[in-house]
Amino acid sequence: MSPTPQERRAARHQLGTGSGTPAARRGPSGGRKRPITVDAIIDTAFGIVEREGYEALTMRRVATALETGPSSLYAHVVNKEDLDELLIGRLCTGIELPEPDPDRWREQITGVLGRLRDRYLRYPGISRAAFAAAPSNLDTLRVSEGMLALLLAGGVAPQAAAWAMDSLMLYVNAYCLEVSLAESRLGRGDGGWVVSRDELLRRFAALPDTFPATKRHAAELTAGTVHDRFDFTIGLMLDGLATG
Structure with a gap:
């Protein structure tokens, strides 16, 4: 049979x-x-x-x-959920995992997350397949294992490392989904929802005076590329981890 x-x-x-x-x-x-x-x-x-x-x-x-x-x-x-798991697993097979180096663990884990981000972005919206899924595919678990090893090598306590790994992956998934949604709207010509930096600056400048901080710091609010913001957020999350 x-x-x-x-x-x-x-x-x-x-x-x-x-x-x-x-x-x-x-x-x-x-x-x-x-x-x-x-x-x-x-x-x-x-x-x-x-x-x-x-x-x-x-x-x-x-x-x-x-x-x-x-x-x-x-x-x-x-079923479809099984297919989702297979897709994410296939993407993870191409992720290079470095040998953990206690002196370079931040750089190493940032690199792993960046590579995963780039693979997700090739397939618009694919990161949705990773949400609310319990990791069981061996290829996906290989990446989780590698990230956990990098965090532990950096002196992060095991419980903090476990939750940090989950939070970092969740951010990558959400970031890629947002970028895919924005690109989809641009592709449909839906310019009312996705606007340029110049247009955002114009809108902020036109706000009433009840938004003083937004008007004063419009340049900062609109600065940088989406990948600049990605790197900043990953760095911010890693900064919050106490290491030994």
Whole structure:
């Protein structure tokens, strides 16, 4: 008897993501179509997200792109949540983790977070797949393990390191989602919600005098790129960690 999707998922957690047994194609064009495997499903899902955004990703949409029915996907992937976990795991496979250096731990963990950010931003909205998900994929856990080791090497107490790792990942996810939403609105020509720095300065200058701090410090409020703010926030969070 073939393993169930749930059994396949459990095996992936023990052995890493494999391509799985290809599902047979039926019909006159079956031999010319790409076999249905876990890797084929992941690749197709990423293509959809890259072209159309995460909101467009559904099991039915993936099945259509693979010229099959949703039931063929469920032979390999349990459900949409399982697919989300596979996508985040695939992104994490490309994250380089340095050997922890107590003298450079801040630089090292900032680099890991920056690499994760850049991979998320390639696929608009993909960080939504990481929200409210208990880490169980081995590729995702590898990154968590590496980050925890860096924090501990820096002298951060174990409990603080554990919660800091969770907070840092949450910030990366939220940052990438916000950037993706802004770019999506710009792509739709929705300029009323995403405006330039010059326009923000004009709006702040036009505020009534009941907003004295905002008017006085408009330049500071609008300064820097989004990545400048990313680096600042990561630094701020790391500054708050007491080290031994």
